Amino acid sequence: MKKKIVILGGGYGGLITSRKLEKLLKDNEAEVTLINKHEYHYIATQLHKTGAGTASDDKITLHIPELLKTNKITFKKATVDTVDFNQQQVHLENGEKVNYDYLLLSLGYEVDTFGIPGVEENAFKIRSFRSTKAIYNHMLHQFEAYQSDKDPSRLTFVVAGAGFTGVEMIGELVEAIPGLCKKFDVPINKTRIINIEASESVLPGFDKKAIDFTTDYVQKHGVELMTSTKIMECSPTSLTLSDGTDLPARTLIWSGGVRGNRLLEKLDLPVEKSRVKVDSYLRVQGKENVFCIGDAARFMKNDTEALPPTAQVAIQQAEVCGPNLIAAIRGESLKTFEYHHKGTVASIGNTAAVGNVFGIKISGLFAALMKQVVEARYLFVLGGPMLVIKQFSKLQKPYQ
Numbered sequence: 296m297k298k299k300i301v302i303l304g305g306g307y308g309g310l311i312t313s314r315k316l317e318k319l320l321k322d323n324e325a326e327v328t329l330i331n332k333h334e335y336h337y338i339a340t341q342l343h344k345t346g347a348g349t350a351s352d353d354k355i356t357l358h359i360p361e362l363l364k365t366n367k368i369t370f371k372k373a374t375v376d377t378v379d380f381n382q383q384q385v386h387l388e389n390g391e392k393v394n395y396d397y398l399l400l401s402l403g404y405e406v407d408t409f410g411i412p413g414v415e416e417n418a419f420k421i422r423s424f425r426s427t428k429a430i431y432n433h434m435l436h437q438f439e440a441y442q443s444d445k446d447p448s449r450l451t452f453v454v455a456g457a458g459f460t461g462v463e464m465i466g467e468l469v470e471a472i473p474g475l476c477k478k479f480d481v482p483i484n485k486t487r488i489i490n491i492e493a494s495e496s497v498l499p500g501f502d503k504k505a506i507d508f509t510t511d512y513v514q515k516h517g518v519e520l521m522t523s524t525k526i527m528e529c530s531p532t533s534l535t536l537s538d539g540t541d542l543p544a545r546t547l548i549w550s551g552g553v554r555g556n557r558l559l560e561k562l563d564l565p566v567e568k569s570r571v572k573v574d575s576y577l578r579v580q581g582k583e584n585v586f587c588i589g590d591a592a593r594f595m596k597n598d599t600e601a602l603p604p605t606a607q608v609a610i611q612q613a614e615v616c617g618p619n620l621i622a623a624i625r626g627e628s629l630k631t632f633e634y635h636h637k638g639t640v641a642s643i644g645n646t647a648a649v650g651n652v653f654g655i656k657i658s659g660l661f662a663a664l665m666k667q668v669v670e671a672r673y674l675f676v677l678g679g680p681m682l683v684i685k686q687f688s689k690l691q692k693p694y695q
C-alpha cells in the first residue's frame with residue numbers, strides 16, 4: 296500500500312516541502328495531499344505592500360495548482376478543523392476526513408494582540424492576503440469619506456509596533472499616501488502617518504546603524520515616531536496611549552507581534568509559547584509520524600532560545616523536512632536540521648532598506664536591491680527562472 300503524506304498549510308514551509316517531494320519522490324511511491332485554506336499562496340513577506348496598495352494582487356498571490364509541477368501531489372482547497380492523531384485523520388471544516396500515515400503541520404502564524412482592549416475588534420492585521428487587502432480598501436474609504444465630512448481622524452494612519460513588520464508597513468505608507476492624496480484631491484498636509492513603538496527605538500534589538508538610518512529616513516518622510524509609547528486601547532475612532540493621550544484615528548494597523556496558529560493549541564500536542572515543540576528531525580516531540588515546521592514550530596537553537604518565526608527558517612526547514620518525510624516512508628535514517636542564518640533585510644518602501652547580510656551591515660538603495668534578490672531567490676526555488684521573470688515583470692501598482 297502506498298503511504299499517505301498530508302501537508303497542512305501552503306505557506307513557505309508547506310509549499311517548499313511539496314516542491315521537494317515532487318522532485319525526490321519516485322513515481323507512485325506515495326500519495327501526497329497538500330491542504331490550504333485558499334487556492335493561492337500569498338507571499339507573506341510582501342503583504343505590507345497589499346496593505347498599502349503598492350503592489351498588484353497578482354504580484355503577491357500565486358495560484359498553488361500552477362506551482363505544483365507534477366501529478367505527485369494532490370491539492371485540496373479546504374480549511375483544517377482538527378486532527379485526530381489516534382485515527383491518523385485530518386478533519387476539514389467541510390466535514391471531509393483525510394487519512395494520513397505521515398503528517399506535516401505547516402499552518403503558520405497568527406497576529407498576537409495580547410488582549411489589549413479593542414485591538415482584536417478594531418485594528419487591521421497583516422496576517423493574510425485578505426486581511427491586508429482590507430487595510431487598503433479601508434484607506435480608500437477614509438479618503439473618500441474625508442471629502443465630505445473633513446474629519447481629520449480619517450486621514451490619521453497609525454501603525455502599532457516598529458519591529459520589522461511595522462517598519463515595512465510604514466515604508467509602504469510613505470510611498471502610498473501621496474498617490475492617494477492625488478487620487479482623492481486631498482492636500483498631503485492633511486494626512487498623518489504615525490508609528491507607535493513600546494520600546495525606546497524602532498527595530499528594537501537590531502544594530503544602531505540600522506536603527507539610526509530607519510529613524511532618520513521615516514522622519515524625513517514626515518512620519519511621526521512615538522517610541523517608548525504603548526497602545527493601551529483601541530476604538531473604531533481613537534486610540535488610548537500609555538501617557539494617557541487620546542489619539543483620534545480611524546486606522547490602526549497592528550504590527551505588535553505574532554504567535555503560532557491557534558488551531559494547534561486545540562490539538563493534543565506539546566505546545567510551548569504558542570508553538571509546537573519539535574525534535575532535531577523536525578518531528579513533533581512524542582509523535583514520530585507528525586512533522587511541524589515554520590512559524591507553527593518551536594525549534595530550539597540552544598537550551599534557552601528558539602528559532603525566530605521567519606520565512607528564512609520555514610524555507611530551510613522545508614528543505615530538510617521534504618527529504619525526511621521520504622526517508623521516513625522508506626525506513627531510512629532522518630537528517631537533523633541545522634539552521635544557517637544568512638541575514639535579515641527590512642524594506643522601508645521600494646527604494647530603501649536596512650539589514651545585515653552574511654554579517655555585513657547594509658542600508659539605503661543597495662539594501663533595497665538585496666531585498667529584491669532575496670525575494671527573487673524564493674521565487675526561483677519555488678518555480679525556477681520563469682516564475683522570477685513572470686513575477687518581476689508585474690510592476691508596482693500605480694494609483695491613478
Ligand code: FAD
Nearest residue numbers: 304306307308332339340374375403589590604605606607
Ligand atoms: P505561513 O506563511 O503563515 O503559511 C501558513 C499557511 O497555512 C497559509 O497559507 C494559511 O492560509 C494556511 N492555513 C492556516 N490555517 C489553516 C487552516 N486551518 N486550514 C488550512 N490552511 C490553513 N520573514 C523573512 O524571513 N523575511 C522577510 O523579509 C519577512 N518579511 C515579512 C513581512 C511581513 C509583512 C510579515 C507579516 C512577515 C514577514 N516575514 C519575513 C515572516 C514570514 O512571513 C513568516 O515567517 C512565514 O510566512 C512563515 O511561513 P509558514 O509556512 O510557517 O507559515
Ligand code: NAD
Nearest residue numbers: 456458459460491492493494525526551552603604640641
Ligand atoms: P515583533 O514582535 O518583532 O515586533 C513587534 C513590535 O511591536 C515590538 O517592537 C514591540 O515592542 C511592539 N509592540 C508590542 N505591543 C505594543 C503596544 N501595545 N504598543 C506599541 N508597540 C507595541 O513582530 P513583527 O515585526 O511582526 O515580526 C514578527 C516576525 O516576523 C519576526 O520574527 C520578524 O523577524 C519576522 N519579520 C521579518 C521581516 C524581514 O526579515 N524583513 C519582516 C517582517 C517580519
